[in-house]
Amino acid sequence: xxxxxxxxxxxxxVGFSEQVVEYIRSQGATGATIINARGINGIPKDxxxxxxxxxxxxxxxxxDSEKADKIMESIxxxxxxxxxxxxxxxxxxxxxxxxxx
Amino acid sequence: MTNSIEYLAIxxxxxxxxxxxxxxxxxxxxxxxxxxxxxxxxxxxFKDMLGLVPEEKKVMITCIATGDVAGxxxxxxxSKFHFDKPNTGIAYTIPVDKLSV
Numbered sequence: 001x002x003x004x005x006x007x008x009x010x011x012x013x014v015g016f017s018e019q020v021v022e023y024i025r026s027q028g029a030t031g032a033t034i035i036n037a038r039g040i041n042g043i044p045k046d047x048x049x050x051x052x053x054x055x056x057x058x059x060x061x062x063x064d065s066e067k068a069d070k071i072m073e074s075i076x077x078x079x080x081x082x083x084x085x086x087x088x089x090x091x092x093x094x095x096x097x098x099x100x101x
Numbered sequence: 102m103t104n105s106i107e108y109l110a111i112x113x114x115x116x117x118x119x120x121x122x123x124x125x126x127x128x129x130x131x132x133x134x135x136x137x138x139x140x141x142x143x144x145x146x147f148k149d150m151l152g153l154v155p156e157e158k159k160v161m162i163t164c165i166a167t168g169d170v171a172g173x174x175x176x177x178x179x180s181k182f183h184f185d186k187p188n189t190g191i192a193y194t195i196p197v198d199k200l201s202v
Contacts, residue, residue, distance in 0.1 A: 032141040099184040099191035
């Protein structure tokens with residue numbers, strides 16, 4: 001069960017998760033899980049006492065280390081991630097997995 | 102690895118939620134969190150309308166456990182929940198470096 005896999009977390013603005021899923025699928029990922037989240041930056045926005053947060057989506061996938069590195073590199077190169085999607089990406093080392101065929 | 106601390110994440114269909122939580126509490130896992138998520142399954146319009154797509158709604162349950170407990174939970178996920186079969190669920194562990202309680 002011990003693996004050389006990475007849990008890849010890609011955080012993008014809401015609406016961009018499907019594009020990300022399509023891309024990581026093309027890179028060999030079998031599936032992904034999408035989690036709704038909200039982002040908070042340094043200066044909190046406040047309109048009439050109501051805080052306005054940025055809607056985000058987290059795309060989580062388990063993938064081989066080499067493929068994870070490749071995806072992270074291409075995300076860094078992709079200009080869309082720097083502009084509209086505001087994507088950030090990080091990978092965590094996975095110890096053991098169950099259910100990956 | 103028995104003294105290690107692991108971050109355990111389980112992603113499965115929402116119908117498994119209660120049974121998975123019961124298992125985690127029985128195994129004395131700590132900091133159990135339940136997050137609603139969705140799968141990345143792609144479906145055509147008609148299949149979607151007819152309800153012929155596999156369950157898209159998922160639940161992600163995360164917790165902190167010691168290495169041996171996490172191992173036992175993963176074993177139980179195979180024996181009780183049949184995570185070794187496709188379309189059931191996945192689980193993984195990430196090593197925790199430091200923990201402050």
